[in-house]
Amino acid sequence: MPRAGLDPTSVVAAGAELADEVGLAALTMGGLAERVGVRTPSLYKHVAGQDDLVRRIAALALEESAVAVGTAIQGRSGRDALAAAAQAFRAYVLAHPGRYATTVGLEPAGPDDPLVAAGVRALAAFRAVLRGYDLPAADEDHALRTLRSALHGFATLQAAHGFQWSADVDESFTWLVDLLDRGLRGS
Amino acid sequence: MPRAGLDPTSVVAAGAELADEVGLAALTMGGLAERVGVRTPSLYKHVAGQDDLVRRIAALALEESAVAVGTAIQGRSGRDALAAAAQAFRAYVLAHPGRYATTVGLEPAGPDDPLVAAGVRALAAFRAVLRGYDLPAADEDHALRTLRSALHGFATLQAAHGFQWSADVDESFTWLVDLLDRGLRGS
DNA sequence: AGCTTTGAGCTAACGCTATTAGCCCCAGGA
DNA sequence: TCCTGGGGCTAATAGCGTTAGCTCAAAGCT
Numbered sequence: 001m002p003r004a005g006l007d008p009t010s011v012v013a014a015g016a017e018l019a020d021e022v023g024l025a026a027l028t029m030g031g032l033a034e035r036v037g038v039r040t041p042s043l044y045k046h047v048a049g050q051d052d053l054v055r056r057i058a059a060l061a062l063e064e065s066a067v068a069v070g071t072a073i074q075g076r077s078g079r080d081a082l083a084a085a086a087q088a089f090r091a092y093v094l095a096h097p098g099r100y101a102t103t104v105g106l107e108p109a110g111p112d113d114p115l116v117a118a119g120v121r122a123l124a125a126f127r128a129v130l131r132g133y134d135l136p137a138a139d140e141d142h143a144l145r146t147l148r149s150a151l152h153g154f155a156t157l158q159a160a161h162g163f164q165w166s167a168d169v170d171e172s173f174t175w176l177v178d179l180l181d182r183g184l185r186g187s
Numbered sequence: 188m189p190r191a192g193l194d195p196t197s198v199v200a201a202g203a204e205l206a207d208e209v210g211l212a213a214l215t216m217g218g219l220a221e222r223v224g225v226r227t228p229s230l231y232k233h234v235a236g237q238d239d240l241v242r243r244i245a246a247l248a249l250e251e252s253a254v255a256v257g258t259a260i261q262g263r264s265g266r267d268a269l270a271a272a273a274q275a276f277r278a279y280v281l282a283h284p285g286r287y288a289t290t291v292g293l294e295p296a297g298p299d300d301p302l303v304a305a306g307v308r309a310l311a312a313f314r315a316v317l318r319g320y321d322l323p324a325a326d327e328d329h330a331l332r333t334l335r336s337a338l339h340g341f342a343t344l345q346a347a348h349g350f351q352w353s354a355d356v357d358e359s360f361t362w363l364v365d366l367l368d369r370g371l372r373g374s
Numbered sequence: 375a376g377c378t379t380t381g382a383g384c385t386a387a388c389g390c391t392a393t394t395a396g397c398c399c400c401a402g403g404a
Numbered sequence: 405t406c407c408t409g410g411g412g413c414t415a416a417t418a419g420c421g422t423t424a425g426c427t428c429a430a431a432g433c434t
Binding site: 190215216217227228231236237 | 390391392393394395400401
């Protein structure tokens with residue numbers, strides 16, 4: 001039995017891919033083992049368990065989405081930055097629904113959990129968007145939560161096929177972005 | 188062994204309560220059986236399986252949230268109606284996080300699935316809120332999706348303890364509602 | 375080159391989950 | 405009173421995550 005040459009990083013990456021393909025709920029240790037060409041128990045040499053695997057995928061997803069949004073808003077500000085950030089974020093969630101699903105609903109294990117660092121970076125990208133609007137400092141946290149709620153809600157509902165009826169989803173999304181822009185400007 | 192006197196309705200109701208208490212992920216057939224005072228396999232005389240159970244809980248949750256929102260907006264319109272609907276919706280999700288979690292990400296099994304009827308009723312309540320704003324007919328679907336995304340996103344993020352840092356969550360929510368009101372009015 | 379040591383991968387096994395098969399016996403209608 | 409339907413049971417299966425303990429390939433040292 002030749003060595004498979006795995007390490008935590010490659011296992012987590014394969015897990016993220018698998019989650020995107022089959023959905024987070026169907027992400028199984030057996031399936032992941034098969035994908036990386038190894039028997040199930042061998043995975044435990046690289047990750048502590050399914051919980052740990054999911055946490056690491058979540059950190060990866062936060063990092064990646066932060067990079068995607070951060071890149072999209074370079075050289076833009078105001079409404080341009082908002083639209084670019086929103087598009088980049090939604091594109092990321094739709095392209096990686098399994099990865100993104102891991103990021104909701106997990107408590108960081110401790111103060112030095114890599115998750116909190118990744119989460120802070122993801123929020124920083126959106127905070128940068130808000131700098132293009134003249135918000136009172138006291139409103140910045142509220143605006144950040146509002147922005148995050150709207151984008152998170154839209155992306156997860158679409159990823160879950162929550163929009164059943166007819167109107168064009170892309171149009172609805174630009175409508176949402178326009179509403180946010182109006183709301184942020186006229187506060 | 189005396190009869191326990193169960194029926195599908197009482198089993199689903201108990202399942203919804205249990206899901207709220209322990210979280211949807213920890214909703215187990217064994218746990219539900221213990222709660223209703225019966226052995227696990229007996230549940231299958233009332234629901235077809237865990238999938239069926241979750242679908243029925245989802246239909247219940249959609250129905251209940253539609254009633255909550257519909258009641259809240261009676262006699263109100265415009266911004267008042269929006270605020271009342273938003274508050275009622277968020278209160279419902281926070282009071283019944285397990286129930287609500289069942290409603291995201293399930294495809295209706297067929298055209299006469301009770302789920303679609305319940306979903307339509309839930310949407311109708313929000314549609315009624317939008318009637319208080321002067322929206323072009325073509326924008327109504329977009330506005331509905333926007334409203335739903337924002338409220339769904341905020342409520343689920345809060346239910347998942349997604350708002351870690353300091354600012355007051357209730358204040359953030361009224362800020363979100365104000366932004367939606369401004370955006371809907373000034374379209 | 376040979377020797378040592380580390381750890382990646384394996385098999386075997388356990389416990390918990392959902393689910394099915396098949397039996398029993400209580401309750402309501404004839 | 406009988407008898408039939410169906411709610412509840414026990415027993416058993418299959419699939420999951422996880423642990424224990426073994427083996428041998430690869431990397432490092434002499």
